[in-house]
Amino acid sequence: MMKNYNPVSAQDYLPRELLKQIQLQRLQKIVAHEYEHVPVYRERMDERGVKPEHIKTLKDIALLPFMMKKDLRDTYPFGLFAMEMSDVVRLHASSGTTGKPIVVGYSKEDIDVWVSCMMRALVAAGVGPGDIIQNSYGYGLFTGGLGAHYGIENLGATVVPTSGGNTERQVMLMRDFGVTGITCTPTYFIHLCEKALQMGLDVRDFPIRVGLFGAEPWTEEMRKRIEGLSGVEAFDIYGLSEMSGPGVGIECECHSGLHIFEDHFYPEIIDPDTCEVLPDGEEGELVFTTISKYAMPMIRYRTRDITHIIDEPCACGRTIRRIARISRRSDDMFIVRGVNVFPSQVESALLAVEGSLPHYRILLTRRPDGLDNMTVEVEISGGFDKIKTLEELQAKFSHSVERILGIHAVIKMVPPNTIPRSEGKARRVFDNRMNPTNQ
Amino acid sequence: MKLKQISVFVENKPGSVGYPCKVLADAGINITTLTLADTKDFGILRIISKNWQEAYDVLKARKFAVSVNDVVALEVENTPGGLSRVLEALERQGLNVEYMYASVFGVHNRAVLIFRFDDTDSAVEKLAGCPDLKIVDSELFFSLK
């Protein structure tokens, strides 16, 4: 119990009853604050006949209306802010690939909470003073870079703010500085390890021992690949800008689900169709309420992430609950021939086959007769001189995908380094079905 | 008695064969035999070079999907029926040919064929005791013009 205890993480170990009291007090306060300062939300509460004083227990949260990404777009830029701009010390925004970006704002205290959560995440991954952490999340409007940065710095570890890009230099600095940990997307870390190999270096020979990987969903199969390629212990860190940024939850050394810093982010799981709250253990959509963020509280925010809450005690001794790793994100889902497909399922299917490399993409096209085609491109390693062996490998990929997805995909095996690398979140799906000229 | 063959996995599209060849040429590596086996989706470029280790290292460093394996060069009469006599002899020995291709032609009216057996060592052993078949060893192979 409480192995590697660090006072930074004291809130991770509160007695459950005390934690619930704190959650209720904070929830009541934030709902009253939201009702008073955000007209859009007040109107919705009024429509339902709900007043802040109706929140008497944690279960009463179910009385409150949900928020969605659409609300952030509709109120762009500052419609959901609950404090005067003079109290807002920072703004972040999403890249907004389609339409308006979403904007988030923080008060000084909100930033402090965010930093404290990031510090707790780092401690859970075994990071502390004396560690040198390369932060390869992009710095700027994206919350990843600055979020991780201040957590590392305030914990007393050394931060190397490399941001994304210039990968050869990143490899060089990682070696020369004796970097012991890294924060970035799992995809970028693999890219970095491969770049090192091209430079005649092996990350396994470097002192680096830990990685906090997030900002995109990744699978257990990917963890094995990362750990094999680099020798680092890979921790899944969860966060989203709408909550604060990185550091909403993280795996502990047990790697069996992600602890949620639920004294600040109150989690619920709902049935995405009926919006009913589901009991712990049942799978559904993850919903969060930021119970201690004041510049822009998010009440019952629907994350579109599919998971379940694990309420059994964890061997690490933390009392905060865990969620199962998020491998499915409603936003990433696409439909082929009537079947729902998540990119992570394709990832699991491909990486389960020996000879695959952790680089793939999914191309969707529509035939003139209206039928959809799914082509999966996957890089393979060497070791073949017979056509027969390659055809067998292709068949293995094909069966693996069909077994997991239930539909047929055309497998296109390609040589290493064929699929473009990403320096941030990987783009896996290329849907050209509405774009006949690109067929 | 055996030769080293380098195999490179390539996409079946224009330029995919030229690139590895250029990489080898730039490294000053001479290619003796080059063949492409392909399907509609992909191909395997098979290369025999005296400097096979160097060729392998150069391609590996450039992140090609590359491998090395053993093949056997056999001399065949360059006359009608020459090949079938060799194949019959191999069959009599119970040797299973994975694939084969022609290498050098027109040396004293004889040709050299490259054979990939499923078990190269046992193949070489059997071939050595077979008077109808003549293995071209590495020294002779690379001296052929």
Ligand SMILES: [Zn+2]
């Ligand atoms: Zn734990």
